[in-house]
Amino acid sequence: MEWLLHAGDDPVHKFLLMLIAIALFIVVMALILFIVDRRRNPSKWFVAAGFVGPALLLLALGLLYPAFGTIVNSFQFRTSNEFIGFDNYIRAFTEPAFLLVLGNTALWVLVAPLLATFFGLVYAVVVDHSRFEKFAKALVFLPMAISMVGASIIWRFVYEYKPDQPGIEQTGLLNQLIVWLGGEPVQFLLERPLNTFLLMVVLIWIQTGFSMTLLSASIRAIPTDIVEAARLDGLSGFGMFWRITIPSIRPALVVVLTTIAMTTLKVFDIVRTMTAGRYGTSVVANEFYEQSFRQNNAGLGAALAVLLFVIVIPVIIYNVRQMRLAEEVR
Amino acid sequence: MSTTQPAVTPRVVPPPSTVNERARKAKKALTSPWASAIAVIIAIIWTVPTFGLLVTSFRPELDIRRSGWWTVFGDAIAGEGVFTLANYESALFDSSTNLIQFFVNSFVITLPAVFIPITVALLAAYAFAWIDFKGRDLLFVAVFALQIVPIQITLIPLLTAYVDTGVNGTFWPIWLSHSMFALPLAIFLLHNFMKDIPSSLVEAARVDGAGHVKIFFSVMLPLLTPAIAAFAIFQFLWVWNDLLVALVMGGTQTFPLTVRVAEMAGSRGGDWHVLSAGAFIAIVVPLIVFLALQRYFVRGLLAGSVKG
Incomplete structure (x- = not known):
């Protein structure tokens, strides 16, 4: 696990991590498409979810959820959870x-x-x-x-x-x-x-x-x-x-x-x-x-x-x- | 470029018709020498600042301190040897600057951060363009609207989440963040291109019994190569040139060139010999990509959007 996270100063390790990230991503996407394609007479919802799902998930996690977090944060004192209004x-x-x-x-x-x-x-x-x-x-x-x-x-x-x-x-x-x-x-x-x-x-x-x-x-x-x-x-x-x-x-x-x-x-x-x-x-x-x-x-x-x-x-x-x-x- | 998402309105610029094309050729005969002179002068003024720093990056350290870069022309005529590669050598390999290592980081960050969002966005754009599911229009408008939301509003909670999961300071949060931030523009742009593919092609494939996955790979992808190239260049320039995301999400092991060069501008602001060479080491790759693929870049721009 540690090896997958930190590459230190080793450029070869960094390039390997990069390739692993891309390969991992391709595997996940291929799996999703494979499942979508396997099903006979799939419902439109099922297919649509396979195609838009990853994007919507990333948008929700990367933009919507943190945006709400920031709005809440803006009413709190410094890094604490104490609310201080406006x-x-x-x-x-x-x-x-x-x-x-x-x-x-x-x-x-x-x-x-x-x-x-x-x-x-x-x-x-x-x-x-x-x-x-x-x-x-x-x-x-x-x-x-x-x-x-x-x-x-x-x-x-x-x-x-x-x-x-x-x-x-x-x-x-x-x-x-x-x-x-x-x-x-x-x-x-x-x-x-x-x-x-x-x-x-x-x-x-x-x-x-x-x-x-x-x-x-x-x-x-x-x-x-x-x-x-x-x-x-x-x-x-x-x-x-x-x-x-x-x-x-x-x-x-x-x-x-x-x-x-x-x-x-x-x-x-x-x-x-x-x-x-x-x-x-x-x-x-x-x-x-x-x-x-x-x-x-x-x-x-x-x-x-x-x-x-x-x-x-x-x-x-x-x-x-x-x-x-x-x-x-x- | 900076931490910006574009304001986008589709199709402001219709493609020029052949009639206009002909009129333009006729107009060419009417070019005015005054306009030509002004155009060239302005273009030169626009380039002088870059040129000055480029010349400086090849001058010996002592010369840079003593005299302005414009004096090299006089010296060159006088036949004095005035250029050196020493600045690049010390910027790249000296232990205090070591830009070669940051160059590797820039590269390692950029490749997945371009590849991942394009793939995810291609699939989503296909669904928005060609799969007729309920709530599609509303979802698409929502994605479209997200385009110009300032990423600043996401940074602190995202960083907290990365720290909580223990991945902060590695490449993973940077790849992930860039991918997420790129999606709204990517989906919108690719969707526009996909919509323009004639529905008869899709229908024909469907009659042949092709499912959505088959249509996506065999009909859409081959026709979309120019669109993919256009967006890939945006995203490449955006990630390679980004400062904010790399600075906030990264650590000392992942900082790209922009972060290091900006840091040098603060701490070694007077050392113009390493600073000028460092700046050009950071600039040269996007410049080459840009010059080689400018055609696609302009096309993407005119399709209604840009990452400023």
Whole structure:
């Protein structure tokens, strides 16, 4: 048993465990399907249970049960079972330190999705009229493959600061640009509230590629007769963009905005890697981690997690309604 | 990527018709040199930060401290030897960093965490698309709605459960957690692709006496390869790049590259020679996968979803 759990530092042992996990899984699934297939004239329920059962079981164990646990936790004192009503929530909404965290999160969710979507849209339009389209798109799209940890390190290097003394050269690109322009170098990550915006740059840098890809495809899909008709009516340039392009791609714009907003709401890696939440840059997702796993205050952490969940509920409802509409169209 | 589940609305982007395709070719003749110039300039600006760190990772430690990476071009013209692999060597094999070990962990975590949820989701998606059982629509909406529930809300009770059963600190909770968190998006995405398979194919197989299991393997799976590839890439990028789940559910024996590199950014923030090399060791595998399979990735994206 011990051998199946802990691999220590032995890479061969780790690979063996990995293969065993996959083999074990295949055996279980094969067994389920075998049982489903054996039965003659099985009832629909029986077959359906075999096919959906594993997924529903995993979802119940991995999402529903723990979610309820967290909601209960959020009314308890630290890691104890002692109920303290809404105290955790009251703390999160009244203490200045947490108000700063909430304010930062709101700022992120308002600014980052808008800018990422805007840049993506502008770039989709520009690229549509340009040569080297594939090359240019690939470069902007590339950051999507880079982890937020990797992206944060890339940008921390851009923001790098060296003291402003004779004989010392700046090694961060941004400070060097400032020096070339005759300014004095800045300790960017310590500078409030500028640092929060500089952290957002990382996310915008990543998400613009996503926005561009989706919006570019939906601009392509605008029927040409609409564009032709508008052109005959004398629309061109900005008029065309504002009156025809934007209304035609509105559904895609909504999807891009909400998707990026959801990502932004839960942004953790960037804050953790860039500043670890210091210098007034913390956000709810980072504070959740800090309280739950560093400060040993599971109750407060749970309250913050529930807060994240409550914020996305309207989006869930909206998505479900959209899906229902789409199903009806089919 | 981060700990996110996507907001998804199906089919925002209809496939371009052949007429549009032709119009696009005609438009190609109308490309503006200004737009081309701006497009290329922006693309270059977008790449400079990554390029700068890449160049840095090949410079000697002392040079990195003394001067900016942009100076290498002048030095190279002057004919001075300015590049080295020493940073990668020390990042991978020095006992203080030992990234090779974390590289193994990333790999060991990722493979099952991609394979298991896809298999489970394929079966569930098949049932939601082709088996007509009672309560199906309601269940499907419930699964769909779970997509953007923040995983933060599950972490503490899950961890407690793992500690209680004694599996914490091993690979098992990480595989299990990633599999569970991936299911809603996987089921939804694969269901959409499955629905698009013509029902005449399924009917024909049924007339031939095939049961659901046979239909699943012989009709569905071969036709779904592109969809599976699309989701596999999402899930691969998501697991390989994940920080939160690995950090919370794992232990020192299981931490992947992301955890170690993020830790180094905190504790050795000024050691840019190992940090830059470490970052690229973490980035290179997803980058290769992404570049090689970009076509599938974009298709999955346009099918109505993405893991941000």
